[in-house]
Amino acid sequence: MENEAMGGHVMVPLESLSLELPNGEILVGYDKDISSLQEDISALRSRQRHLDRRRREALDKLIDLKGSIRVFCRVRPLVQTNNLKTKSPVTVEQEKIAVKSVGIKKEFSVDRVFDQESTQEDVFQEVKPILRSALDGHNVCILAFGQTGTGKTYTMEGTDGKLGIVPRAIQELFSHASEDSSSTYSFSISMLEVYLGSLRDLLAPRQPLFRPTECSTACNLSILATKSGAVEVEGLTDVSIPDLKKANQWYCRGRRARSTSWTNVNDVSSRSHCLTRITIRRHGATEQVSKLWLIDLGGSERLLKTGASGLTMDEGKAINLSLSALGDVIAALRRKRSHVPYRNSKLTQILSDSLGDGSKVLMVVHISPSEDDIGETVCSLSFAKRARSIESNRDIPEDLKMLKQKRIAELDKEVCDADEELKYLNEQIRRADISLEEKKKLTSSICQVLSDEKGSPRSTLVVGHIDATESPHPTEKAKIRISHGSVPHFMSSTVCSRQRHSAGSHSVSKPRLTKSVNRYPAELTGSQSFSYSSCKNAAKARSVAFSASVPKMKCLPVKSDLINISSNSIDSTAASAPRRRESFVSRPVQRAPLHQHRRRMSSLT
């Protein structure tokens, strides 16, 4: 009987596995399989490291070319309170905003304009690349700036169903971390508010409500700078966020703490800066730590309002001071000045290690399209112009501009291609790791069975389960469940079999077609199998070139708790798939005794 499926179980000839049997005989195939698999994984990992390095370099160049301090402008839709009858003085193009009204005619250039119809998704797509920089180890700052009511909180936090940058960024970080098999990441979150020049920890254990003028210890945090230049807020709560759910819970809690102050203390949040910090730890050969700051700045209209008094005036002054200090710092960085005035405000002190060299800054300036707000709109755009790190395209000669655009497009493509290929490699490594694990488990199970039996090689082992209808001659006696570790009586060697075995080990068996095990055994359906040669898209096509150095692979299904080692006659999918038999069938001397064992098996059925 050729078919070794018995009682719904697939019988696996041991010559398909490479093991040292108790009698000293070596069965070739299995160990080699594991070591080849390990080699494959190591080749894939080395390709992954190489690609990741290339992607990082390209992304870094890309962001620097686009400007390490970038400025976007978002125009809020008109709201009921605006004068809807007059025509909006603001007109926009992709990178330009013109403000025209009586006595005013100004034009501003930014890196990207989001008009009134732009969605949260549109904005986030442009933010995404800078998040990769944060994951790559750079400190990153994303700031929302603008007059009160122009949509800073809408852009950063969003609303239900229209999530803003912060929740999307958190989601993106976790999603990337789960896909990247080259490193492991861990994240933690802190949230604080800068109000009237003091720092308030938004994630601190709850305390009785207090008025801002009566700040307790919770808002007297101080800023420390380490020798290496890193900045830390002393005593600031930093909560580890192991998963997205926990991250969102803590973020919501911080938001609530901010709005509670607002409710109870008369509009505090619109007169404070709210800072969310995600600390990213990338664990690899060395640990890399970076900070992602997501900042909802206080409303800038306070700069222009002079009629305020009392607490409102103090708040206005505080915001005025910190925003102009921020403008000074960014302008000094842009001009590459040797002295950068970080110490002029708490806000710039906290951010001093995240605005300068090696950091990436993105400022989203918010404006209102209404005629009523034209003064504040011009003011906000002037701030943006000062902050922008690169010369506007208008000041660059046409040929240089084209050259730059070309280079940006090339780098963009390089990053995208590398990303796609990395995704593909990650998946391959994940699958190969699963296969390796399964193989190791199988080996140890087989060793267990063999050592239990002391000195008698078995011809076949049942290591999986198949549909009973596909098992032509089920014989209960012939089953060996590896998990039980027990061996049926018929599997024990007899005097005859031992004689045959010793005779056979000296003779060359006739070439008989044996059921070989796939290198990556178990239920190899088309969708589960993977190889470079099956690549369909560009990234996959590139992998084909690489496949010359990496052997083709097939994988185990993730959920397989029973390993179905298929035989040709049982698994038609596997039968049609290319098999790697050479490691098993080309050693007749080693197969001989097993071949004879199979004959004995056949006679039992």
Ligand SMILES: Nc1ncnc2c1ncn2[C@@H]1O[C@H](COP(=O)(O)OP(=O)(O)OP(=O)(O)O)[C@@H](O)[C@H]1O
């Ligand atoms: N792009 C937009 N699309 C739809 N609604 C928006 C948009 N921008 C802002 N809004 C709405 O305008 C209102 C004011 O927005 P938001 O509170 O975000 O402004 P803000 O700049 O954060 O104000 P503050 O400085 O007082 O915190 C909100 O109701 C918000 O939902």
